[in-house]
Amino acid sequence: MKLSEKNIGLTFLMILFLSFANAQDKEQVKLVHGSHRVGKRTDEVMQKWRGYGLGQFIHWGLYAIPGGEWNGKQYDGAAEWIRSWNGIPKSTYDSLIYKFNPVNFNPEEWAGIAKNMGAKYVTITTKHHDGFCLWPSKYTSYTVAKSPWKKDVIGPLVDAYNKAGIDVILYFSIMDWNHPGWRYDIKTKSDSIAFEGFKKFTRNQLIELLTRYPTAKGLWFDGTWDKSWVKQAEFADELETEMRKLHPGLIIGSRFRADEFGKRHFDSNHVLMGDYEQGWERKLPNKIEDVHGNDWDCVMTVPENQWGYNKAWKGHIKTSNELIEMTAKAVSLGGNFVLNFGPKGDGSIRDEEKKLAAEIGNWMKVNNEAIYNCEYAGLEKQDWGYFTKKTGADKIHMIVCNIPVSGAYQVKLPAGTGISKAYLLTQPDERLNVEEIQSNAYFVHYKNTGADKPFVLVIETSSKVKGSGNSYEKAKT
Ligand code: H76
Secondary structure, X not given: OOHHHHHHHHHHHHHHHHHHHHHHHHHOOOOOOOOOOOOOOOOHHHHHHHHOOEEEEEOOOHHXXXXXXXXXXXXXXXXXXXXXXXXXXXXXXXXXXXXXXXXXXXXHHHHHHHHHHOOOEEEEEEEOOOOOEOOOOOOOOOEHHHOOOOOOOHHHHHHHHHHOOOEEEEEEEOOOOOOOOOOOOXXXXXXXXXXXXXHHHHHHHHHHHHHHOOOOOEEEEEOOOOHHHHOOHHHHXXXXXXXXXXXOOOEEXXXXXXXXXXXXXXXXXXXXXXXXXXEEEOOOOOOHHHHOOOOEEEEEOOOOOOOOOOOOOOOOOOOHHHHHHHHHHHHHOOOEEEEEEOOOOOOOOOHHHXXXXXXXHHHHHHHHXXXXXXXXXXXXXXXXXXXXXXXXXXXXXXXXXXXXXXOEEEEEOOOOEEEEEEEEOOEEEEEOEEEEEEOOEEEEEOOOOOOOOOXXXXXXXXXXXXXXXXXXXXXXX
């Protein structure tokens, strides 16, 4: 190659590089109300959140009284949405407030069920879309205070769960079907006036909640998808700042506010809004790339899509083994798994949920080492199940959900790492045989004797002395 040719080549490369860099630059949108942080939070409150592993969701409100049924007819949607059905007049629904008298409500029992299941945090509906407040809010009369029950529900729940060592997150729906100022969109001057009133009301209620229940760790927002709210980037940003100032450490997910271009969850520069990704509702990510290095939790229903109490659970009802596997999968991908409960109108918890909680709890009592304070292990997924790594330790759990008939569990480790010990979590003194089968690939041998639940193998890793072990030649192809 002649020198001039080489120069042309270099110049060409430079232009290519510059135009690429420029294109990247252009993609960056100037944002005032975008995300205010890149990367994960590192403070203690968030670190604790990250270590929860398993949580509980509670959906409770007036909708629990009809339980998905009105005048003998079944509503097809989610029970907590029954007010939106034209099979029931709105005012009739709103009158359910006069029937809210949950004589079997026992916050200690609820907290006991959650604790026994192994939940480390609970998210409780303070107000769902219907607008009914489970605390005696000063800003509306549509609350427990005006029901025959008369008393606060949130306070006793926060106390009972906290006493059981469970952290509380307050669920709050921005969308409020009962408030006269709520709009789906703002099209006229009168919409705008009404919505301004609604915004003040929303702000007051949120400050009220944080003031009344200062031990709450975070807010779980819902009903934030309508255009009216999506247009409130500046207001929501300021409100978030105000709430964080009032409540240092407060955890808020990615559903609260949109940026000034109406982008939700991720801002116009693809940066996560809020402290964790809140989009994993009734679905789990499949691989680590799906979570983009962010914190996240998955909220899950027992039937396909029923959150509030529904008398007639239809379709597939998840089993405890499926839910345990989902928990394992969530933790293996760096997230938390949150299982929903929909207590009945009288305050009791249905038997099916109690049974699931007990079964999950029995499993957690034996295997929680593989769930609490664990994270993504950084290893290639294997067919037998899920890896989780104890944060800050060289200990890796293998949560086995598909037992290999061979009894050989494949593990691939990064170069320079070896397995120093392998054992069944419940039998730490009995070493399992580890066989190196290729460079950095191993079989842990364990002949299973017919487990009917997931179980956990543990491997302890250490750096491998160079030159030890076999050398494997790659195929020339
Ligand atoms: C749609 C919707 C709502 N988001 C879930 C967490 C439930 O509250 C459901 O009603």
